[in-house]
Amino acid sequence: MHAAASGVGHFAVQFAECRGAHVIGTARAGNHRFVRSIGAAVVVDYTTTDFAEAIDRVDVVLDLVGGEYGRRSLRVLRDGGRYITVQESDARGDPRYRMVTGKPSPAMLTEVGSAVARGQVRVHVDRVLPMNEVRESHRLSESGRVRGKLVLTPWS
Structure with a gap:
């Protein structure tokens, strides 16, 4: 799983591990x-190691980065x-490629909320920002340096 420490990635690691998957994630050493x-069993530092050379074959790659990670992930x-x-990724056109977009249903959101309430899944909040700092939250999110989620509040 690429971007295993990210907002979506840290949930995906936990849900995959809860379902018995052997999770391999990419993340910075920190x-x-x-x-x-x-819940990840193995973590590869993508800044120093080519994940495609470092791991054995896997059943699924969840790529939260895209771009040039696609073709290497196919390997x-x-x-x-x-x-x-x-x-979007450079793997587009390969029959193993699937691009997904999130369309959560009430049932899905209830399942996520229940898993959090039971303590099976943890929500890691990197930072809480007031709504008037929405530009800063986008800048942080796009930097690739956020661990877990950013939270915007309607108050200062």
Whole structure:
């Protein structure tokens, strides 16, 4: 899983681990302890190591980065594996490629909320910002340096 420490990534790691998956994540070295603490069995520092050379074949790659990660991600898939992304990627056109967009249903959101309430899934909040700092929240989010979620509040 690429961007395993991100807002979406840290949830995906936990849900995959809860369902019995052996989770391998990519993250900067400073996030390795965090990613392991939420359920990843293996973490690869993408700043120093090519994940495509460092791991064995996998059934699924969840790519939250996109771009040039696609073709390299395809190289680590087992026969019949799937490459799932939420961003445009250079793997487009490959039959294993699937781009997904989030359309949560009330039932899905209830399941997520229940997992959080039971303590099966933790929400990591990196930072809380007032609504008038929405530009800063976008800048932070786009920087790729946010661990977990950013929260905007309607008050200062």
